[in-house]
Amino acid sequence: MQNTALGRKLGAFVALSAPEISALESLHKRRRTFVAGRDLVHQGQSEQAAYILASGWAVSYKIMEDGQRQIVDFQIPGDFLGLRSVLFHLSDHSVEPVTNIDVTEILLPDLLDAFSRTPRLAMAILWAASRDEAMVVEHLVGIGRREATERMAHFLLELGARLALVGMGSKAGFDCPLTQYHLADALGLSAVHTNRVLRKLREWGMLTFRSGTVRFDDYDRLAEFAKFDPTYLDQTGPLLK
Amino acid sequence: MQNTALGRKLGAFVALSAPEISALESLHKRRRTFVAGRDLVHQGQSEQAAYILASGWAVSYKIMEDGQRQIVDFQIPGDFLGLRSVLFHLSDHSVEPVTNIDVTEILLPDLLDAFSRTPRLAMAILWAASRDEAMVVEHLVGIGRREATERMAHFLLELGARLALVGMGSKAGFDCPLTQYHLADALGLSAVHTNRVLRKLREWGMLTFRSGTVRFDDYDRLAEFAKFDPTYLDQTGPLLK
DNA sequence: CGTGGGTTTGATGACGGTCAAGCCTAGTGG
DNA sequence: CCACTAGGCTTGACCGTCATCAAACCCACG
Structure with a gap:
């Protein structure tokens, strides 16, 4: 469990039990890789996935009409990428890898499934979002x-x-x-x-x-x-x- | 359900079923009132409650050491007040009623209870936080x-x-x-x-x-x-x- | 060895802060 | 019923932080 950065982070909020750990692990399927500079979440588009960052750095930002950009935050291992983009009809922001990154993909049904398995994990994820x-x-x-x-x-x-x-x-x-x-x-x-x-x-x-x-x-x-x-x-x- | 502003807002994300509505209603116990200007969530303190705003306006803000203040957002009926303050050890912000307000109080166990009753409501609350x-x-x-x-x-x-x-x-x-x-x-x-x-x-x-x-x-x-x-x-x- | 991304420095000026004062209105008390 | 007050609003004068424009430098890489 402590092998995933997310597990370590959530552990700072809830002491996770065995079933909760397994529910969390079930979120860590579908590993993917993205190269630096190529966006993986796109502002204004629908049906985006969310990811958990396993290694590397990413940046989430918003672009304005006139081309100015405002960086909202940088993400490091253990952080969610684009969580809002799965919950919203259209993603309100973009995410770009700063370095090459490894991630695991999360879809809305995965999340719902994990929530129904253990409410404490749901709480932990709410904490992480907060x-x-x-x-x-x-x-x-x-x-x-x-x-x-x-x-x-x-x-x-x-x-x-x-x-x-x-x-x-x-x-x-x-x-x-x-x-x-x-x-x-x-x-x-x-x-x-x-x-x-x-x-x-x-x-x-x-x-x-x-x-x-x-x-x-x-x-x-x-x-x-x-x-x-x-x-x-x-x-x-x-x-x- | 549409009688609560929160229900109306969450309905913009999930179509709530009867059991979900009742779980949501179970969060609406303990009605309280606060007068304008008297803080109801206190930056830096522990064991704060969260609230759902029923009527009136509130403001959440952070105070800096030198006394400057930055308002983070205003809250209107249907919004959460101080949600982060129940999830964190110490509240990172304060909330003050702008007008006299009516709220319902929410404690951490209430939330956990609601989450275990229905994962879709948990999802809806995650959406609201997002x-x-x-x-x-x-x-x-x-x-x-x-x-x-x-x-x-x-x-x-x-x-x-x-x-x-x-x-x-x-x-x-x-x-x-x-x-x-x-x-x-x-x-x-x-x-x-x-x-x-x-x-x-x-x-x-x-x-x-x-x-x-x-x-x-x-x-x-x-x-x-x-x-x-x-x-x-x-x-x-x-x-x- | 040339190129381009990143960094560094200077000159100039605008946006918005600070200080200071006065005004307006609602509410309080004599 | 009329001061008096206090909080909120408005305006002017002046100045500082930070943006913009321009140019040069440095270094890794093809």
Whole structure:
């Protein structure tokens, strides 16, 4: 069970029993692979599938009429991709792999089947969806009320914390396949300003973003500067025993 | 069932059967009332309840260390209040009634019980949570990429569409208990700029925000100006028959 | 060794914040 | 019945953060 990143994540909310684990495993059929850059969920289209990300990074975003794009969130192993797109008539967003990725596909009937097998798993999935929403909410707060430098710091700290939960990062930093354009589109900034902000953080000795890695040069000072409080990630252990 | 706003809303996703309706009704016990301005969900506290809003308006928001506040969304009849706060160890946000409100309280065991009675209701609630997330996502896009005037127009159009679904609004407008301070905190603007933006929209003959009402003076032109596409509200009828 | 994606830096200006003040209206108390 | 108040709205002046435009650099890759 702990072999899947999703299992590990859900374990942070419910202590899963054997039948629940098997119901969860039954969702992990149909493995697929997608190459970097080719969308796997398409905004505005119907009958999209959802996926659980097994390895690699993805990005979910919305495109506006004038071609601007707003990145909603990045997904890392254990995260759902396009869950809303199976529940809605038309997908409200797109998902693109940042790297090559491995996923398992989930269709609506699979989900319904799993729900009827165990209500606690349904609850766990509702929790996971709510956690995603909490991250979007925090992101909203960042864009609405934090200035650029603090926003950047906060965002990278969040990513670090999420990656740590699945063993892909620590307070020292993490491997990061994103470009400055990704960060700009996520944070509502221009690429130019993104670059300036990163320079500041580097010059201040707080973090270094370069060539595929994020290094926290002074984690504590960075966290204080960004007022990072990871409560909203709710990673403190099972609530439902 | 159509007597509850929530039932009406969920009916937009699943065609509910008799047992599902009764499971839903079993969630509508414990009626309570809260007065305007007194928070009913508290950011940072544990063991919060969730509620279904029966009448009145509420607002969910996050407070930052420096006292700034970011409004995440407004809630109208049929919406959940504080759903994340029952699923998380600590609530990541607060909820305040804008007007006096009537609600029904929901505890975690109620939800688990309903889920075990009918998986389709669980699915419907997952859909409702996802729809909330979709609204937050659209809000994020607005703050990240739309300039102030367009953002305001889009936001008020969304509110209008949501209210229309529960019979509280139309393309002519709706009654609106919000102040310009509310709008400012929701849209990531200052109150001063909010006022200027509203003036522009009024002078352009698109909408009038005044003394408790929003009037769409030219709905079509406004919708075009804001590039309002309500797809993400997913209000087009049951997907699960 | 040329090309293109990603990064870096400078110059300029707009959108929206802050500060400050005044106005308008509903509700309260003398 | 009339101050008086407080919350909400409106407007002006000024300024800062961040966008835009432009150009150059760096490096991996074909």
